[in-house]
Amino acid sequence: MDATAVLAWYDRHARDLPWRVSPADRAAGVRPDPYRVWLSEVMLQQTTVAAVKKFFLRFTSLWPTVFDLAAAPLDSVLKEWAGLGYYARARNLHACAEAVVRDHGGVFPQTSAGLQTLPGVGAYTSAAIAAICFDEKIAVLDGNLDRVLARYYALPVPVREAKDELRAALQASVPQRAGDFAQAMMDLGATICAPRTALCMLCPIQRGCIATEAGDPTVYPIKPTKAERPVRKGHAYVMLDASGDVYLQSRPDKGLLAKMTEVPGSDWAADLPDANYPAQGDWRHRGQVVHIFTHFRLELEIWSATVPAETLDGGWWTEPAALKSEALPTLFRKVLATAGLE
DNA sequence: AAATCGGGGAT
DNA sequence: ATCCCAGATTT
Numbered sequence: 528m529d530a531t532a533v534l535a536w537y538d539r540h541a542r543d544l545p546w547r548v549s550p551a552d553r554a555a556g557v558r559p560d561p562y563r564v565w566l567s568e569v570m571l572q573q574t575t576v577a578a579v580k581k582f583f584l585r586f587t588s589l590w591p592t593v594f595d596l597a598a599a600p601l602d603s604v605l606k607e608w609a610g611l612g613y614y615a616r617a618r619n620l621h622a623c624a625e626a627v628v629r630d631h632g633g634v635f636p637q638t639s640a641g642l643q644t645l646p647g648v649g650a651y652t653s654a655a656i657a658a659i660c661f662d663e664k665i666a667v668l669d670g671n672l673d674r675v676l677a678r679y680y681a682l683p684v685p686v687r688e689a690k691d692e693l694r695a696a697l698q699a700s701v702p703q704r705a706g707d708f709a710q711a712m713m714d715l716g717a718t719i720c721a722p723r724t725a726l727c728m729l730c731p732i733q734r735g736c737i738a739t740e741a742g743d744p745t746v747y748p749i750k751p752t753k754a755e756r757p758v759r760k761g762h763a764y765v766m767l768d769a770s771g772d773v774y775l776q777s778r779p780d781k782g783l784l785a786k787m788t789e790v791p792g793s794d795w796a797a798d799l800p801d802a803n804y805p806a807q808g809d810w811r812h813r814g815q816v817v818h819i820f821t822h823f824r825l826e827l828e829i830w831s832a833t834v835p836a837e838t839l840d841g842g843w844w845t846e847p848a849a850l851k852s853e854a855l856p857t858l859f860r861k862v863l864a865t866a867g868l869e
Numbered sequence: 870a871a872a873t874c875g876g877g878g879a880t
Numbered sequence: 881a882t883c884c885c886a887g888a889t890t891t
Contacts, residue, residue: 571886578877578885612875615889669886687870691883713886722884723880750883783874821874857876 530702536731537711562637571731597624606854619647659706666697671716677748681737759795765866768836776842808832
């Protein structure tokens with residue numbers, strides 16, 4: 528692969544992103560802040576640039592350094608992460624900040640191997656930080672690169688079955704400007720060699736792309752057959768006290784939406800469980816919420832009632848106006864909205 | 870190797 | 881409605 532052509536393209540067409548040092552600034556000697564690069568990379572795991580931007584700006588405003596983030600309570604980190612999804616990332620983010628401060632004096636390790644020992648930092652993220660911050664010559668292989676390389680080599684099998692070969696091929700192409708190259712290839716995948724469209728006429732590596740020579744690059748990557756999404760059903764109970772405050776509680780420490788805030792509810796099962804109200808009240812059915820998770824579809828029946836406050840314990844009461852500052856995942860924001868709140 | 874773990878933007 | 885995103889961790 529022609530890394531020189533990729534870098535020349537990047538010098539002209541690099542995306543302007545809040546966590547990025549532009550190629551011109553890098554050439555002038557500006558180095559990226561590993562804290563900001565790490566934070567952005569964790570947020571970007573399985574998450575689009577568009578969705579991440581405002582969270583990144585909020586986090587760096589609240590916590591400008593790794594010391595600030597390590598000193599923050601986990602609860603406040605989860606609250607700010609609410610809505611971004613994959614909440615294990617937020618818990619690992621906080622644990623990682625603590626580890627960097629406690630074990631590394633607040634300085635991120637400067638190699639991919641060192642970085643990968645940190646919580647929530649795996650093969651991709653460690654390589655990305657090492658390349659972007661320290662120009663380590665290492666293959667940075669994310670979902671974009673999977674697609675670009677699958678097309679470039681007309682990979683005849685799903686990417687998962689040839690990950691090591693793709694990584695080796697990419698590794699052999701990494702130039703001196705390893706950080707710019709990694710970001711260039713990701714920009715290429717995001718803007719030129721996109722999932723449904725390939726703008727091959729604009730692509731700096733069109734020459735050499737086997738799928739393009741063969742005709743239609745978008746037939747790659749070959750997709751593995753996907754399992755269908757099962758349906759789970761349940762009830763959610765929105766309780767108000769006499770003053771209109773809402774009853775909230777914390778989810779368990781492990782599993783889906785762990786440690787996030789919720790309203791009480793039933794189990795989620797293939798067959799709708801019987802309604803079992805958590806307190807006596809004027810229960811009314813308010814509608815249904817459908818929420819799509821990665822591995823199942825959830826259909827919740829939404830109930831609300833005014834109940835005596837003293838009959839409940841384990842959770843807390845919140846004014847409706849204060850709901851925005853609770854660690855509520857999107858699912859439960861939809862539940863509350865259906866019950867007439869928010 | 871397969872399952873788990875969210876949410877939204879683009880099409 | 882489907883696809884898939886700057887994946888990591890657990891089983």
